[in-house]
Structure formats: structure tokens, C-alpha cells
Amino acid sequence: MQITNRGLVKAFITQHNSNYRKKMKLIFWIVCLLGTFLYGGSCLKVQYNGDQVLQIIPQTAKHAEYLQELANNWPLDLWRPNIPEGIQAGREVHIHIPSSHVNEMKNVLLQYDIPYSVLIEDVQQSIDMNMVHNKNMKAVSLNTYDYTQYHPMHEIYDWMEQIKENHNDLVTKLYLGETYEKRPIYYFRVGWPSEKKKKIMFIDCGFHAREWVSVAFCQWFVKELVSSHKSDAILAKVLKEVDFYIVPVFNIDGYIYTWTTERLWRKNRAPFNNGTCYGVDLNRNFDAQWCTIGASKNCSSNTFCGPSAASEPETKALAGLIERIKSDILFYLTIHSYGKMILLPYGYKDEVSKDHDLMMKVATKANEQMKVKNNNEYAAGASASVIGYYDSGSSGDWATDIGIKFSYTFELRDNGTHGFQLPQDQIKPTCEEVTTAILSMVEYVHDNYLENSGVALTAVWINMFISVICLYYTINL
Structure with a gap:
């Protein structure tokens, strides 16, 4: 079946960009108001509720071209590769999709027969799970500093x-x-x-x-x-x-x-x-x-x-x-x-x-x-x-x-x-x-660049020289 890919992509982008901007603007102001009400300050965070990260594997050069065009014209956050030109047939592509466009994106992929899977079901939930932090910590102490935690x-x-x-x-x-x-x-x-x-x-x-x-x-x-x-x-x-x-x-x-x-x-x-x-x-x-x-x-x-x-x-x-x-x-x-x-x-x-x-x-x-x-x-x-x-x-x-x-x-x-x-x-x-x-790289430095490395090497050569001399006199005496 012949697919008029460029027309479909452009229509897709035109149809949804306007709605996307309106929705994001509304979400922005809602977050701002909530942040002001709850924390007594201005906006706190951009929210990613319902956003997904898709793993997409373009099977052909045409598939890669479709994805490149989408990435160049639509508000997609490329995670891998991080540039549209890096999208190639047979290589994994990881794309963060806004919630307002998740279903449309999946439909396009299905229409193009491009296989995909969901890596992250809800980006905001993933973020929330990894934002666990001891906000009550009043002062940093090396004795209690947790190196297995992310720190502001x-x-x-x-x-x-x-x-x-x-x-x-x-x-x-x-x-x-x-x-x-x-x-x-x-x-x-x-x-x-x-x-x-x-x-x-x-x-x-x-x-x-x-x-x-x-x-x-x-x-x-x-x-x-x-x-x-x-x-x-x-x-x-x-x-x-x-x-x-x-x-x-x-x-x-x-x-x-x-x-x-x-x-x-x-x-x-x-x-x-x-x-x-x-x-x-x-x-x-x-x-x-x-x-x-x-x-x-x-x-x-x-x-x-x-x-x-x-x-x-x-x-x-x-x-x-x-x-x-x-x-x-x-x-x-x-x-x-x-x-x-x-x-x-x-x-x-x-x-x-x-x-x-x-x-x-x-x-x-x-x-x-x-x-x-x-x-x-x-x-x-x-x-x-x-x-x-x-x-x-x-x-x-x-x-x-x-x-x-x-x-x-x-x-x-x-x-x-x-x-x-x-x-x-x-x-x-x-x-x-x-x-x-x-x-391991430090060991390489130790073995090849430090002064003691030269001393050790010299010692090896001296020992070899002495061994040869001793062998010579052992054989000839």
C-alpha cells in the first residue's frame, strides 16, 4: 500500500500543534496556581502526567525518514539518539511523548507498521518515585551523608x-x-x-x-x-x-x-x-x-x-x-x-x-x-x-x-x-x-607513568643482567 507520508506527517503536525500549545499553557497555569497556593511561591515544576517514553525500532530507511520528520517538526524529546539525524533503520529510538500526543503517535506508528514498545508508562510517576529525598535534613554531615541518594x-x-x-x-x-x-x-x-x-x-x-x-x-x-x-x-x-x-x-x-x-x-x-x-x-x-x-x-x-x-x-x-x-x-x-x-x-x-x-x-x-x-x-x-x-x-x-x-x-x-x-x-x-x-585506569597510570614504574623497570633489567652473568659463569666454570 502506498503511503503519502509527507502529507500525513504535515497534517498530523498542523492538526495537533495548536491544541498542544493550548493544553500546555493551561497545564502551566494550573501548576503555577497550585504551587502558589501550596508553597507560598511561584511555579514549582513542569508536570509530565501521562507522558510516555516509547522504544521505537524503524525497520527501513523510510521508517527512519518518517521519524526524523516527526522529530524535526513536532515537540518530541529525543532521548536516544538525541538528534533526528541519528535515527537509523535497525537502531533503537527512545522518544519522550507528551500525554496529549501519545495516542496519535502510536496510531501513526501503527499506520507506518513501525514496531514500538512502552519503556516508561507514565513519566511523572517515574520521576516521583525517584524524587524521594529527606527534605527535613537541616544540615549536611559527612557522617550521615547518603551517597546512594540524589542531592539538590x-x-x-x-x-x-x-x-x-x-x-x-x-x-x-x-x-x-x-x-x-x-x-x-x-x-x-x-x-x-x-x-x-x-x-x-x-x-x-x-x-x-x-x-x-x-x-x-x-x-x-x-x-x-x-x-x-x-x-x-x-x-x-x-x-x-x-x-x-x-x-x-x-x-x-x-x-x-x-x-x-x-x-x-x-x-x-x-x-x-x-x-x-x-x-x-x-x-x-x-x-x-x-x-x-x-x-x-x-x-x-x-x-x-x-x-x-x-x-x-x-x-x-x-x-x-x-x-x-x-x-x-x-x-x-x-x-x-x-x-x-x-x-x-x-x-x-x-x-x-x-x-x-x-x-x-x-x-x-x-x-x-x-x-x-x-x-x-x-x-x-x-x-x-x-x-x-x-x-x-x-x-x-x-x-x-x-x-x-x-x-x-x-x-x-x-x-x-x-x-x-x-x-x-x-x-x-x-x-x-x-x-x-x-x-583500573589508575593502575595503568601507576604501571606506566609514575617514577616508581621506571625504578621497577630498571630493577627488572638489572636482575635480568645479573642472571645472565651468573648463568654465563656457571656454564663456563
Whole structure:
């Protein structure tokens, strides 16, 4: 049967966009009024009651084309891939559908014979289940801080200050810069003081506001560093010659917005077009083939690359720090979710970095350690190959472009069952397995880059030389 797909899609979009805007405006004002009545303030949250996340698998190139057209013209929130161009035949597509359009979307999929299933039955219920938080907590205490719970930004600020105060022999809290909304961005330097210049392992979390498990991971990893160095001989040695630079929350404005207003917000909060749209995707804002592919110049898009490379104060601050210390950075690790992947450069082309084979060797070892820990492993490889589409302007690609040898992007759990609302009972196993992976990389640093590695290697050669001499005289005497 011949389907006039373009006409159907356009009619579908035209018919429902007007109703959608009216309904959303009504819902917005209802939420505002309820928020004012119940909490004595303004609007609290965007609601997602009845919204669903569908898993769709286009079977043909035509199916993929239909979905791309819908994604480009209809208010869909693409979760996987995050750009319409990434929709391909045979690859899973995860799309968040507003409740007012769920039935229409399903009907279109049925009419096109495109198979789908429901990943998340009710997005708001999923959010509510994962918003469990101890609101009565008056002050943060390291003794009671729960690393298996998601924390709002004011608690993370307090936590950072207490980490600094309680571990000031090992930890220094430093100022990175400020956000668009003038909030301070801090990072930790974790390592023993030394008169010698030290190597660096750089880790950042919370690029995308809604990826809460990323933020939870950085807190967990700091906890592991300050609590495990006394019992972990390798880590103790590494901390003498390597500093860990850790940014617990990079996109602070966006992260706060996900707690106060819109849980599924992704970008920062810079306004554009006289405030008609907000936010830049900070991981499309770096000078790595900026906005050439896999990014949008439309400020309403979730992948808006910004007006220029490094246009955002957050991006400028991070890039400025890394530029100053790049010659000392051994590893750059940026932590995201979801998808369970370890991504290597590049995202903007099919080529791989000159150190790809060595990077794959290190990533494979890290994966093996995760499998031992939780019988869980991540897909690993060049970003464009693993994800299946191109993107530009990422911090991981930029780090490689400026000469950092080992640059990895981690996409944490899960594979889509929960998406960005990863249940809190999965924070611990997620953080455990990724910590194991990164500590595997720490072992690689220990074995190949530290001074004691050279001493050990020299000792091996001396022992071999002595053994040969002894063997020679044994045979000839």
C-alpha cells in the first residue's frame, strides 16, 4: 500500500500543534496556581502526567525518514539518539511523548507498521518515585551523608565545603568560574602536596542537567578517594605523584532547574531571542568542529550549540583551566548518562585518534574489571561508531584535539528502561562499577607513568643482567 507520508506527517503536525500549545499553557497555569497556593511561591515544576517514553525500532530507511520528520517538526524529546539525524533503520529510538500526543503517535506508528514498545508508562510517576529525598535534613554531615541518594545543589555545596574541611591534608577546593546565573563552580584537587610537578587525572560530572546519576558518581568517587587511599597501596602511591581534578557539578544552573522546575531539562539556562528560548547544550559548545554536524543552531533544540564555540561562561571556565594544565593531564574523563558506553574520540568523523589502539586496550581492561565487579560491561569504541551518528563540539573530542592522550566519555546506566530517572537503588552499583573501571585506569597510570614504574623497570633489567652473568659463569666454570 502506498503511503503519502509527507502529507500525513504535515497534517498530523498542523492538526495537533495548536491544541498542544493550548493544553500546555493551561497545564502551566494550573501548576503555577497550585504551587502558589501550596508553597507560598511561584511555579514549582513542569508536570509530565501521562507522558510516555516509547522504544521505537524503524525497520527501513523510510521508517527512519518518517521519524526524523516527526522529530524535526513536532515537540518530541529525543532521548536516544538525541538528534533526528541519528535515527537509523535497525537502531533503537527512545522518544519522550507528551500525554496529549501519545495516542496519535502510536496510531501513526501503527499506520507506518513501525514496531514500538512502552519503556516508561507514565513519566511523572517515574520521576516521583525517584524524587524521594529527606527534605527535613537541616544540615549536611559527612557522617550521615547518603551517597546512594540524589542531592539538590545546596546540599552538594555544603558537602563540598565539609569534604574540604575534613580532609584538608589531601583535598583542596578551588574556584573554576561562574555560571550564567552567577553561581560559583568549584572543583576539587585531590592528592598529597608535593614540591614536584604532578600529573593529573581530570574528571567532570553533570554536563547535562537531567543526568543526575552523573552528579551522584562524582560525589561517590571523591568519597572513595578520601576513604580508600589508606588501604589501597596503589592509590596511596598514585596520590603522591598524581592529582585528581574533579568537578562534581558542571552545569549548576541547569541542575538546580531540574530540581525546582523541569526535571528533564538538559541545557544551561542562558536566554536567547529575547527570552523566547533558553539554554545551550554545553557538550556541543567546545571548539571541536563546533556545530558542523550533530548539533543545532536553533536555540529551542536540546542540542543547541550556542552562538559560537565556547560562548558560555561554564565552557570558557572549563576550557581555560584545561588549556593551562593540559601538558600535565594524563586522562580526561567526562561522565554522562545513559547508555552504558565508554566512548573514545571521535564523534564528528569516522577517523579515530592516533592513540586509539592503546586507548581501546585501557578501556577493555576497565570493562573487564566492571564485569568482575557487577557482571556488567559497557560498549566501548569510537563515539561515532558506537552511538551510530555524528556529533560535534564535545569536550571529549576537544580534549583530544588539544593533545590530551587519553580522553573518554562515560555514559552510565541504564539502557533505557528508566532513562534519565535511574532509580536510587541503582546509584550504588553504578558508582561501584564505574569506580572500578577508573581505578583500573589508575593502575595503568601507576604501571606506566609514575617514577616508581621506571625504578621497577630498571630493577627488572638489572636482575635480568645479573642472571645472565651468573648463568654465563656457571656454564663456563
